[in-house]
Amino acid sequence: MWRCESVTSPLWFSLCKPLCHFESKKLLTYNKLKPACVSPTSNFKSQISLSCHRNYRSMKKIIIPALTLLLVYNAQAQKINKIISEKKVRKIETTLSSDAMGGRGLFSRGLDMAADFITAGFKSAGLQPVNDNGSYFQEFEVVEANQTDARGALNGKDIDAKNIFALTSAEELAVDAESGYELATITASDKLLNNAYRYMLSGKNYIVWVDTAHAKNFNALSRLKGERFRSNSSVILVLTPEPAKEFSFSIHHTIIEKKLKNVVGILPGKSKKDEYVIFSGHYDHLGIGKPDANGDSIYNGANDDAAGTTAVIMLSKYFSKLKNNERTIVFAAFTAEESGGFGSQYFSKQFDPAKVMAMFNIEMIGTESKWGRNSAYITGYEKTDMGKILEKNLQGTGFTFHPDPYPDQQLFYRSDNATLARLGVPAHTISTSKMDSEPFYHTLDDEVETLDIKNMAEIIKAIALSSKTIVSGEDTPSRVDATQLR
Numbered sequence: 001m002w003r004c005e006s007v008t009s010p011l012w013f014s015l016c017k018p019l020c021h022f023e024s025k026k027l028l029t030y031n032k033l034k035p036a037c038v039s040p041t042s043n044f045k046s047q048i049s050l051s052c053h054r055n056y057r058s059m060k061k062i063i064i065p066a067l068t069l070l071l072v073y074n075a076q077a078q079k080i081n082k083i084i085s086e087k088k089v090r091k092i093e094t095t096l097s098s099d100a101m102g103g104r105g106l107f108s109r110g111l112d113m114a115a116d117f118i119t120a121g122f123k124s125a126g127l128q129p130v131n132d133n134g135s136y137f138q139e140f141e142v143v144e145a146n147q148t149d150a151r152g153a154l155n156g157k158d159i160d161a162k163n164i165f166a167l168t169s170a171e172e173l174a175v176d177a178e179s180g181y182e183l184a185t186i187t188a189s190d191k192l193l194n195n196a197y198r199y200m201l202s203g204k205n206y207i208v209w210v211d212t213a214h215a216k217n218f219n220a221l222s223r224l225k226g227e228r229f230r231s232n233s234s235v236i237l238v239l240t241p242e243p244a245k246e247f248s249f250s251i252h253h254t255i256i257e258k259k260l261k262n263v264v265g266i267l268p269g270k271s272k273k274d275e276y277v278i279f280s281g282h283y284d285h286l287g288i289g290k291p292d293a294n295g296d297s298i299y300n301g302a303n304d305d306a307a308g309t310t311a312v313i314m315l316s317k318y319f320s321k322l323k324n325n326e327r328t329i330v331f332a333a334f335t336a337e338e339s340g341g342f343g344s345q346y347f348s349k350q351f352d353p354a355k356v357m358a359m360f361n362i363e364m365i366g367t368e369s370k371w372g373r374n375s376a377y378i379t380g381y382e383k384t385d386m387g388k389i390l391e392k393n394l395q396g397t398g399f400t401f402h403p404d405p406y407p408d409q410q411l412f413y414r415s416d417n418a419t420l421a422r423l424g425v426p427a428h429t430i431s432t433s434k435m436d437s438e439p440f441y442h443t444l445d446d447e448v449e450t451l452d453i454k455n456m457a458e459i460i461k462a463i464a465l466s467s468k469t470i471v472s473g474e475d476t477p478s479r480v481d482a483t484q485l486r
C-alpha cells in the first residue's frame, strides 16, 4: 500500500522500508490521538505517503550513485579475487621456493631457473620486455678481483706485501706520489672496516695509511673483496706506523667477470607513459648451506623473498587485466639483494629518478603481521606522504597499512627500496614480517609450509588496491629528502 511496497525492486524496497515504517509509526501515534483522521482518504495519510515517496526520491538520488559505486566496487572485488587467488599465489610461491631452485643462490643454476620462471609469468601477463631484443633480462656484470702480487716502497724502503691491500677492479695498478691519488688515514681509534668501506664507495682513488694498531685485523679487509661493479677508482690500504711522503706500489690482480640479471617487464601507461610506478621484490636468496640434523641444506627463502617475487608476478597479471593504468608500471624481480643489492643498484641507474613517481618494494609478506591478518607495514613511512595515500586508498577495503613498527631495525635501509630512495624517489618496502619474532628468518626452515598463503593473497590484493590513485596518476607521493638519509 505504501509507496515503498509499490516499488518494484526488492533492493529499493528494503532501503526505503525503514523510512516508511518510521512514517507509519507517526501515523499510528496520530491515530491514537485523533482516530477520526484515519481513513483511506485522509489528507494526513496522503501526506505521509507523499512524504515517504519524497524520501524515496531523495534517497534514490543518494542511493543510485552509491549503488553504482557499490556495484563497481563489487565488480572490482570479484575481478581482483579472480585474478589474485590463493590457489594461483600458492602455485607460484611453491615453485619459486621449491628445492629444485636450490635456494636461488647467486650464480647458481637455481637462480637462473627462477629467472626463467619469472620471465614466463611476465610473458603470460603480456608485459613488454625491458629490452628491445625481446628479452626480459636486465643483464649486467660484476667483477671479483683476487690480489696475486703486491710490491711497495715507502720513503725508499721496501715493505712487506702482506701490508698492502687494494680494492680495485684493475688487473695492474702502478701508483706513486705523482699518480694523483688522494691521501687519507685510518687512525688507531677508527673502525678499520667501516672506514675502508667508505673509501671504497667514494668513487675516488685513495692511498689510505692504516695505523699499525690494526695489524691483527688487517686481513679482515678481505671481507670487502667479494663481487663489485667494475670501477675506475681504486683504494690502496697500507699498514704503516706513519704516512710516507714518497711511495710507490705495483699491485697485480686476477679479474673474474660474472654475469647477473634482473627480470623486468613493463606495462606502458595510457596517458603518462614517462611517469613510472615500480613494483619489485628480490628473487635471489642464500642458496645451499651446511645440512641440518634432518639433512636439509637448502635455504628455500619462501618468505624471503619468494613471497615478494610472487606478489610482483601476481600484480603484473592484475594490472595487465585491468589495463587502465595511466602511468607506466614497471615490474622488477631483483637479483643479488642478499649479496650487496647489486640488482637494485644497477636497475636504479637505468631510469631517470625524476620520472619514477613511486616504488612499492615487497619483502616477506608470507606471515601475518603483528596486527594479524589483512595488515602490513610500510618502511620509512614518515619520509614521504606515500603511506598516507595508500591508507586512504584502503579505506573501506578491510585492509590496513601501518608505519614500520620496528624503526630500530632500520628496515628502510635494508632492502632494495633504499637505492632509489637515495635518489629522491618515494620508494618504500611493504612487509608483514614480525622482525622481532620471525622464527624462520634466514634459516633452512623458511619453507612454503610455514606461510599463510591465504593471507598472503589478501596482502597482494591490498597492495594492488592501495596503489590505485598512484597508478592512475591522481596522486603523486612527495619525494624523499635524500640529504636526510643516513
Ligand SMILES: [Zn+2]
Pocket (backbone or CB within 6 Å): 282, 304, 305, 337, 363, 364
Ligand atoms: Zn629479503
